[in-house]
Amino acid sequence: MMRKPLLWLPMVLGLGLFVLFYLGLENPGQRIINSNVIGRELPEFSTQVAVEGVEPVSSENLRDGNPRLVNVFASWCAPCIQEIPVLLRLRAQGIEIDGIAVHDRPADISRFLAENGNPYRRIGLDNEGRSQLEIGSSGVPETFVIDREGRIVYQHIGIVTEQDIPEILARLGGTG
């Protein structure tokens, strides 16, 4: 049976290939692109009014001396709905959250907030995604921890879940 070892070569090569794939699966590598503005001054940006009577978000009013969270969301984003209850809980704990709605419409934003609850103090509308680019976000939802000088100290990509609260609180606490 083993008289022709060469005949087993294809199987050995095939097995080698699959080992490579397995290792590739187990080590997904760095796929998430972190903001390169972490630890730096916020670049200048501003947003438009999203909800009548609510102040929009800008780089200037993020430097007002309060540490806070900035949540990038959109009314058309299903995962954003899922994280609202967690954000509401954070707000109930006294944490200030500002929201930036990207590629959105004021009417849709108002409906979104009426249906799901409003955890935000300020809400800005960013239709071109400029401010999103400036703070180094590449999708929705994303949540940033901003210190009292208006610097980004932490970036959370994806939905904020119950499990993420301690990390976020720790980062927020670390801002002094």
Next chain:
Amino acid sequence: MIAEAGLAALWLAAALTIAQLALGVLGLRRAGEGLAEAIIPVSVLQALLVTFSFVCLVTLFMRSDMSVLLVAANSHSAKPMIYKFAGTWGNHEGSMLLWVTILSIAGATIAAFERKLRTDTKVATLAAQAAIALGFYGFLLLSSNPFERIENVIEGAGLNPLLQDPGLAFHPPTLYAGYVGMSAAFSFAVGALVTRDVGPEFARAMRPWILASWIFLTIGIVAGSYWAYYTLGWGGWWFWDPVENASLMPWLATTALLHSVTVLATRDGLRAWTIMLAVLAFSMSMVGTFLVRSGILTSVHSFAVDPERGVFILGLLVFYICGALALFALRIGTVREGSRFDLVSRESALVMNNLLLTVILVVVLCGTLYPLALELANGEKISVGAPYFNAVAGPLAVILMLILAAGPLLRWRTDSTKKLVDRIALALVSGAGAALLLAVFAGDLGILPYLGLVVAAVVGVASVAPLWKRNLRRTPLFTWGMVIAHLGCAVSIVGMASESAFTQENLVAMEIGETQRIHDFEVTLEDVREAPGPNYAALEAVAVVRREGAEPLRMVPQLHQFSDPVMQTNQAAIETYWNGQLYIVVGDRSIGNRFLMRLWWKPWVTLIWIGGLMIALGGLLALLGRVRRDIVSRKPAAPELKGAPA
């Protein structure tokens, strides 16, 4: 209700597949007894059930039933109907269900209509088919249930906007049909290894499946290439993206198999090699699917799949492919060696064709996987691009084409070099003529395009040579198929070489009212305006194109901005002329009120896809020719299996 019915049908189909496998294994033990015959109705019933299950899923998508998790996660109630329909397979679970559906239909077709094979080989083939299907049923039912319900109904998440394109909606099914055809060939190979029945009858039974699969793969590649050309807005037609390579690799293996199976069917040669290629072609189609779907290589096509599922699929692949290769190692020594042939013979040319195709396949595979291996080894991230692939695969393809020119002009078993030279002389003369003309008139066009055009001249003439001095009415359909497919290669190469050597490009920031020249066209930017679509915002540029002696023409390239998810795509405006295409792309607003425009004149570029379609058409003619001959030759002889359902 529909979801539950679909799920129930899926479970039943899976149970029948177990029966199919068991009947096969038991039937082989007592060769040809009653048990083995029962495998036929079981295969057919299994296929009917899974088809029903798939229809259920399609219905759920068409009705936007958001209580089904898969629909909610991948569809949107505001989506146009055609994309709701196509959304069925635009996701992981749905595409797996489509896959297993096509697989089972293929199995049922073999069960009901295949009559060339020895009964035991057919039973073994169907058992192998059941083993493959079973793995995918297990995968669907245990870890990727497409019919899962959810509690909270939401609006739906959407489909990757790049995939919202009518051409692309039908791209995956085409490729799947191709891949599944390969699984049939694979099952035939496993069946033949089990019963040690590797011979011309086996090759003739397997050949239509290979041909059909190859036609689908060819069309899939041609369509994918054209899609990339008009929607990515980069003006290129092939990017050596991992996903393109994943569709090219099985095509290369299948092309090799198609030619080697002909040697086996006609001359009873290349037995072991044909079996090996059948396993390789199936492996490549599976590896291709896996690479694309698992997300281990980064590409626009990646689906997010959790690692657990990836490991499940990988386990299945290891089992099937390494199992088949182990069976190959154990059994192939006992398969009698096939007929021999001389160095100068058609067999010999086909062997060289096979070796070159396989080498190109290895080159592409290495280039595709090297970034993965390197990242694992030292964390370095690189991508292997066109320079590598063109430099390595290009020259090999040129040699391959020269063999393609000579092969069909050689006789089976033995021939003389002198006679070959006589037959190919005219083709060589036309090649020399092209070489001379290009050197004098075309100037510096780069070595590969130059060689490409010369080789195309040789192949173009040589490929029609088999029709000389023949009564064209009595020429068999599959000979026509070969001629047209080979001619298609020449046509396609002319397009590729010309696109790469003669393309003119003008990249400008244009103001409204400004006019720019490209080739002999004058392009005036008349207006730039918003043009919202059903689920995207768009910027469109209105360009008026004037050419001497022709009516002015409006071309409207668009830039689409999708919000769900956020993504930009380009819709190039393309105008086709008999001798090329004018290709205009609008970019983002650049400086002040100037807009970035890319104007291209691409001479003969359409030949790339026309040639590709000719190759597919050649395959279709060959398939029809073979099937017709089978039907004609079957009539007088009694079929081996009685009572097969029609």
